[in-house]
Amino acid sequence: MTRLKLGMVGGGQGAFIGAVHRMAARLDDQWELVAGALSSDPERALTSSRQLGISDDRSYSNFAAMAKAEAERADGIDAVAIVTPNHVHAGPAISFLNHGIHVICDKPLSATLDQARDIAHAVKESGKCFVLTHNYTGYPLVRQARHMIAAGELGDIRVVQVEYAQDWLAVELSNKQADWRTDPAKSGAGGCIGDIGTHAINLATFVTGLEVKEVAADLDAFVPGRGLDDNAQVFLRFGGGAKGMLWSSQVAVGNENNLTLRIYGSKAGIEWSQENPNVLLFTRFGEPKQVLTRGGPRTSPADTRIPSGHPEGYLEAFGTIYADAAKLIRAHEMKSDAPQSGPLPDINDGVFGMAFVSACVKSSENNSAWVKVDS
Amino acid sequence: MTRLKLGMVGGGQGAFIGAVHRMAARLDDQWELVAGALSSDPERALTSSRQLGISDDRSYSNFAAMAKAEAERADGIDAVAIVTPNHVHAGPAISFLNHGIHVICDKPLSATLDQARDIAHAVKESGKCFVLTHNYTGYPLVRQARHMIAAGELGDIRVVQVEYAQDWLAVELSNKQADWRTDPAKSGAGGCIGDIGTHAINLATFVTGLEVKEVAADLDAFVPGRGLDDNAQVFLRFGGGAKGMLWSSQVAVGNENNLTLRIYGSKAGIEWSQENPNVLLFTRFGEPKQVLTRGGPRTSPADTRIPSGHPEGYLEAFGTIYADAAKLIRAHEMKSDAPQSGPLPDINDGVFGMAFVSACVKSSENNSAWVKVDS
Amino acid sequence: MTRLKLGMVGGGQGAFIGAVHRMAARLDDQWELVAGALSSDPERALTSSRQLGISDDRSYSNFAAMAKAEAERADGIDAVAIVTPNHVHAGPAISFLNHGIHVICDKPLSATLDQARDIAHAVKESGKCFVLTHNYTGYPLVRQARHMIAAGELGDIRVVQVEYAQDWLAVELSNKQADWRTDPAKSGAGGCIGDIGTHAINLATFVTGLEVKEVAADLDAFVPGRGLDDNAQVFLRFGGGAKGMLWSSQVAVGNENNLTLRIYGSKAGIEWSQENPNVLLFTRFGEPKQVLTRGGPRTSPADTRIPSGHPEGYLEAFGTIYADAAKLIRAHEMKSDAPQSGPLPDINDGVFGMAFVSACVKSSENNSAWVKVDS
Amino acid sequence: MTRLKLGMVGGGQGAFIGAVHRMAARLDDQWELVAGALSSDPERALTSSRQLGISDDRSYSNFAAMAKAEAERADGIDAVAIVTPNHVHAGPAISFLNHGIHVICDKPLSATLDQARDIAHAVKESGKCFVLTHNYTGYPLVRQARHMIAAGELGDIRVVQVEYAQDWLAVELSNKQADWRTDPAKSGAGGCIGDIGTHAINLATFVTGLEVKEVAADLDAFVPGRGLDDNAQVFLRFGGGAKGMLWSSQVAVGNENNLTLRIYGSKAGIEWSQENPNVLLFTRFGEPKQVLTRGGPRTSPADTRIPSGHPEGYLEAFGTIYADAAKLIRAHEMKSDAPQSGPLPDINDGVFGMAFVSACVKSSENNSAWVKVDS
Known part of the structure; x- marks a missing residue:
């Protein structure tokens, strides 16, 4: 090929x-x-x-x-x-x-x-074709979680806790990476809510399959002189009645790339964290917690290159986005639906992300009033 | 004696x-x-x-x-x-x-x-004397964290993340423990926000030494027919400008007594979790995370009975409240300030806790509007 | 009563x-x-x-x-x-x-x-009655593990890995606790193999129910001038064909009281560690690892005082030895077999422990030759 | 280029x-x-x-x-x-x-x-040029550990604990991967000691810089009918007086690719595990344990592609071997010593590995007698 x-x-x-x-x-x-x-x-x-x-x-x-x-x-x-x-x-x-x-x-x-x-x-x-590199969706156990929820293993989703915490902007910093991210002219109205909060909300919606209807937010720029938020706390109301909280921060000292998702349904709960991405914790109500591993028992063999216990990481997840983008484009060129790619973030996810940031900024400017997310 | x-x-x-x-x-x-x-x-x-x-x-x-x-x-x-x-x-x-x-x-x-x-x-x-058994304040590393913050090791506090998640009320349940906790006549206006949310907010204020000025809350009763909240999400605004989020839930499947506190300041961050209470994670900005252990290096020897590495637990923390209550009462009886007890939750903490619950309920009834906590 | x-x-x-x-x-x-x-x-x-x-x-x-x-x-x-x-x-x-x-x-x-x-x-x-305070046997999940193995959940035991690592004697030290432990006249022929190695081997035999037939050992005193071993490595041969390794050390810098037991059978494996004693990891071959918690799903409610998620520790395990000793003595006095106590280490365990230490010392003196354990 | x-x-x-x-x-x-x-x-x-x-x-x-x-x-x-x-x-x-x-x-x-x-x-x-793909040496924190020991941060090495545990051969299995690994004609005299034990011993010598002088081993084939060992326990005596234990197993139910190395010296200890390879635990005697992360504070920036907190895994470590092999070969072709590659396992490591396997097999056949490793 x-x-x-x-x-x-x-x-x-x-x-x-x-x-x-x-x-x-x-x-x-x-x-x-x-x-x-x-x-x-x-x-x-x-x-x-x-x-x-x-x-x-x-x-x-x-x-x-x-x-x-x-x-x-x-x-x-x-x-x-x-x-x-x-x-x-x-x-x-x-x-x-x-x-x-x-x-x-x-x-x-x-x-x-x-x-x-x-x-x-x-x-x-x-x-x-348009593929948005929300690369965390390429982690095999993130897709596993999405699959399990779609299959009803969690029952009705009730509570979503998602966070993405870093600390590299805890002090004033000026370099190529920091400069544009803290400049409204280059980043847009969202600081950390745009840079990493969009990853967090994308992950939550990707895995749950739920729509975010409304947000209430409180954004802060803790480092003096910073023009954009470096800490964002958001309440979420999903379609279907689930509730959630999102926290993104770039001033949480001791956090490197702590993107963590926890979802609780009427039948079971799951927990996943990007810094140890080869593990998915799954608990059915009244049963012991299970440690699902990438490629291990009770997980799908898809999207994984090496045996369980040998860690895949960030680049492999990102690679899966590219591999699936290739599948998508090849199928598109052949006007075929097959071979199907895995589930890829697309333009709609991108527009939603921007609508989410806009709604959070607007809510925060209105003393955390609830704002509809209109994408 | x-x-x-x-x-x-x-x-x-x-x-x-x-x-x-x-x-x-x-x-x-x-x-x-x-x-x-x-x-x-x-x-x-x-x-x-x-x-x-x-x-x-x-x-x-x-x-x-x-x-x-x-x-x-x-x-x-x-x-x-x-x-x-x-x-x-x-x-x-x-x-x-x-x-x-x-x-x-x-x-x-x-x-x-x-x-x-x-x-x-x-x-x-x-x-x-009046002692309120917010027993989690008796954990040695909780007191250690309080001491470190009071000594300025975290710098200015910016962000507080506190949560107390359980799952035992994820389904309809009727027994002696469940019945009064879900009955407004016996519990008051707060369900899980009163039962365990008060522990969480007490822990946050005990350790940070900050006052909660305002809250915005979204409370839910996910289990059909339940008269009080079983999931509460709260935004916090502290005196001095720190922000925070509190989540308490009794429907988070896979959580037993997950009371976790994370505090981030301008100089350092700390993390502590009740289910593994003999460890306190401490990170100064730009340095490796340190694993402080109860009784181990760089911790105070107070309030601990056995050597580091031998776990103390819930009963020991509760025991410390009683031991300190004895010290307090003995000193009171002798009209002496010494021997001093450790820092004990008192009537003011209790009134604050009830004011906090009231404010959360009021906020939630007002579509999460900010409500001042008036204790 | x-x-x-x-x-x-x-x-x-x-x-x-x-x-x-x-x-x-x-x-x-x-x-x-x-x-x-x-x-x-x-x-x-x-x-x-x-x-x-x-x-x-x-x-x-x-x-x-x-x-x-x-x-x-x-x-x-x-x-x-x-x-x-x-x-x-x-x-x-x-x-x-x-x-x-x-x-x-x-x-x-x-x-x-x-x-x-x-x-x-x-x-x-x-x-x-004679009760030997091998107190780690009082941890509820240690007893749980013993019960599971007795019930055949692990199949035939093949491999036992047990270790007890500390670091407090990594340097020369003189105090009341250190002095007698490093003095052959007070401790006996074994240093760390006697002080903590006996705990490790007791734990392994308590949980597996297997007898140790032979040992081969290599003992060292790494700190100059020390008269007794501060590091011991031992091969184990159990009745029934299982093999094992035991490591005890008081010079393993970074270990406080790391007593860890791992047992692998033909059907399943378990892992338990004293520093986080409220968790028992259990894996059936071909299935996801399960996280059993003290008092949680699929564990016996015995020997536990407070709900799962609220940690019990070292004192509680030790307390269970005393509570069971009381039951044992009361039953003995009433010439009754009931109410039965939990399984308590007794004089035979004590004699075995000393025979184990003797065999390890003898093996080490004979360049790690296999030595039968004759208790 | x-x-x-x-x-x-x-x-x-x-x-x-x-x-x-x-x-x-x-x-x-x-x-x-x-x-x-x-x-x-x-x-x-x-x-x-x-x-x-x-x-x-x-x-x-x-x-x-x-x-x-x-x-x-x-x-x-x-x-x-x-x-x-x-x-x-x-x-x-x-x-x-x-x-x-x-x-x-x-x-x-x-x-x-x-x-x-x-x-x-x-x-x-x-x-x-001859490069042996002991790929675990390509993990950045493995190289970090080697560097720290070479720089004297651990003092004199006393104790080495290394293990590589899997469970995929816990039952009889026939497939392309299993067949040759359990066939003496294709694998050689060592089963799991050759397949994964060589990785473990390579890792130990790579990081410590010590030579293995003698081994005493007890090898078993627990699965009936298996022609080669599926569990190996080995005592190690290093040059300079350090002692060690090596355990490799392919029947340890619940382990996927648990390659773990722990090294204790007179001044400090370190711990690293392949299944969570972006973390290196480092403890100086008398100080709190430090959590070093790949690319994080106090680690060398070499051999790493993405920021700390974004996990690199097995393929990245393997890729580093290839990238360094390219550097080595380019330098060789230019008869230059520069640009230098990282430290790569070579033919001497390969011969040593085979000598190690031979010595282990010979020791086990001689009832675990000490055997010199003659490479």
Whole structure:
């Protein structure tokens, strides 16, 4: 099977998430990186692309030029990965979609809800695939949890507790990663609620299959002078009557990437944590807690590469998103529904994420009043 | 040193918490149980007191009679432990205080805020000691955490996450323990927010030393037909600007007595969980997490009976409350400030707890609007 | 029910384990401490007994005098607790047994195998009860594990891994606790193999029900100048073909009281650790691991005082030994088999422990040759 | 930087570890798979190589033919990965080395010690690079531990506890993976001691830097009819006086890939476990335990791809072996010592591993007598 051809926008020298996308794309050998607008600075773009083995004629410093040129090539890219800061998602996404190129886009979808809706419009008009890299959904036991809930093993969902806590912004910090994340012009109205809160709410909805109807939020910027929230606490009301709490923080000293999801239903409860992702705790009411392991007894063998007890991690979960994106695009190209990919976050998840951030910000500005999430 | 003489109201056959109080009182050999109104049913009262080695002439079935009789005896009790359901706290507490007898009272303080204030009035008028058995404050590492925060090791407190999750009421249940806890006439307006949420908020304020100014709450009764909340989610605003979230639930399947406290300051963070209480996680920003153990390096040797690595548990923590109550009462009797007891929850904590429950219920009835906690 | 009357030999000021025995004895209200030879120094003995509320006429400084006097009193003690260093077990044990008084004795049984056999002889001749405080057998989940294995839930036992690791002797240390433990004249031929290795092997045989047939050992004293082993590694061959490894160490930096037992059979495996004793991990082959909790689903309700999720610890386990000793003695006095106590370590376990230590020392002296355990 | 060209022997359809090697080789983009003798069955070899995008003219079914042909090509492979069962390591390894091609070989080195020495001879004669994929050495915190010990942070090493426990062979099992591992003709004289015990001992020596001088072993085959050990317990005596215990088992029900290493020195102790590899516990005597995390405070930033708190796993560790092998080979080709690779297991580790297995088997056959390890 030949590899799909991948282009990339962003991800040049000094960037972080671009390298992650590239490792994820390589892992299962479904993708080949052949083109890139890795930086808007021409020199940095060229240096970066050479380091990655991209030929000079497919190294661009302008995403619009890249979209046009690649669309015209017989051997043009199948898909583009957009790994720029939030405010530079909408431009390239729409441009590539309009040129008929599938898009794999980092999260959150955009800096504003309006941009999100513009992208959604372009997706619909183009008919192309759009994959949002809410990469935590690629963890096998996250998908296992989703499957178990869909199969009714938890009964009616009552309570959802989700949190994503970090501490790297507990003090004033200025570097490439911190700067745009704390700049409203680049991140949008949400700080940590946008950067990691969207991961948390995506995980909760992905696993439960429930819609978030309303939120009430209290956002804070604890570090003096910070322009965006670095701590967000949110109440959730789901369709069907479930309630929930979401906490995202970048000032919780002692937390690295503590993304934890706990779901309680009328029949059973589950707990999963990203820092030890090969374990899913499952308790039926009145029975002992069970420790489900990735690839172990009573779990689905899908989406896993190595035997249980040998840990898979973040890159493997991210790799699964890319592997499934390849399946999705191949099926789309063959106008086939098969072979089906796993469940991938898409444009709707992206628009919802932005609507969620908007609603949280609005609620917090209104002294935590309940606000409907309108995506 | 002679033992103090203890009486008990409630705690007869079939009760739960009375036996816990008695084990706690025995552990450090500071108390001797000599009198009781263990039940309002005379026969059960007598049978129960005989089983406990109480002489028949000090077995009562009426707390008012007991208070009067014991106050008149030369060898009357030094203190009474009140271990009845919430709505039967105020009556005996006020009665014994008015007869000049110190009171050790189970939590929450009462069924209503008015009752709480009545007890507070009696405490003030009588000048007697009043200890509320928020027993989790007796865990050595809880006191260690309080000490570290008071000493400034966490810097300014920013975020407090506290939760108390159980699952025993995840289904309809009828027994002695469940019935009064789900009956508004006996428990008061709060269900799980009163029964275990008060423990959680007490723990948070005890350790941080902060006051709760406002709450916003969303309470639910998930089990059909239940008259009181079995799941409570609360936002907290503390004096000084810290924010917090409290979750208490009795329907979180897979949780037994998961009382967990996490506190994040500008300099460091701590985490403690009741189910593994001999460990306190402490992280200074930019340094590796430290695992502090009860009695181990960098912890205070106080309030601990056996070497580190040998677990102490719930009864030992409860025993520390009783041992400190004895110290407090001995010092009071000698009109001395020394020997000082450890920090004990008192009448103010009790009134605050009831004000907290009232505010949560009011907020929830007002669609989670912020409500001031007025204790 | 009246309390049994307890005497104590050893346990005066400055001692450690005596206070543990007293707390354990008090916990379930079955015992009353009324007499003691708490020290061989008359002044210390008197001061210590007064602190404990023992009347002066029952305070002794000579165990033989105490045995004689208590045996002659109408209200003499029912049992004596011997809490002296190892080399002062045989003398008092034999003396009290010969005076018809039941004995509760700290472990290991003695300093030498000959002393152990002498005590065994006295037990047999006197017909009195003898309880050895291998207190870890009092943990409810240890008894649960024993019950599960006896019921065949693990199938044929194949592999036993047991360890007891501490670090307090990792450096040269001189204090009351360290001195006698590292002195062959007081401890006997075994250092850490006697002090804590005997706990480990007792736990393994208690839970599996298997006999240890042979051992091969390699003992070391890592701290310069130390006269007894501070690290012991042992191979075990059990009756029935199971194999095992035992490691005990007092120089394993980072371990406090890490007593861990893992047992693997043809059908299932279990794991238990003293530092988190309220959890027992149980895995049937091909099924997810189960987390059994003290008092939780699928465990026996026996030997537990408070609900699951509220931790019981070391003192509670020790208390269960005392509560069961009371049951045993009451039944013995009534010449009844009922009410039965839980399974208590007895004189045979004590003699076996000493034979085990002797065999380990002999093996180590013979370059780890296999040595039969002859108890 | 152009990729190095990789060939593979073994790893066709139905194989396990070949796919792992390929993912590991892809992860950091240093290798391109261009040739293979993926199976000795010509049809399976061709089908397999086509699936992997290898051109037909570089698909072989005979490793000798492959070595010759690739050596003669101008664009021949830089290195070959040997991923066959143990008894088919020596043949291809020697063949490729003799043709001047670097070798990356799966472990254990061979089926017999004689084969191991033959390979060692070929490595020496050829002067080519030889990397043994003891992949656990690629975990960043394993290297961190090695670095800390080399820097003296643990003081003198006293005690080493290492174990590798699995349970997949707890019952009779017949499949491609199980069959050759339990067949002496294919695995050699060691069963689980060879398959996973060699990983354990490699890890212990890699981290401590100590030599194993002598072993005493007790090997068992618990499953009826099994021809090789499925449980091995070993005493270790290291150069410098340290002692150790090694346990490897494939019948320990409830263990998946529990490779755990604990090392105790005169100043500090460390603990690491493969199933949660992003954590290293470190305790200085008299101080609280520290939780070091991959990429977190007080750890080296090397060998890690993503931020702390985002778990890396087995494939990343394996990938590091491949990335470092690329560095090693590039430096070798440039006759340069720089850029240096990380510390890679080599031919000496491989010969030692076989000598270790031989010594364990000999000891076990001699009733656990001490046997010198002669590599």
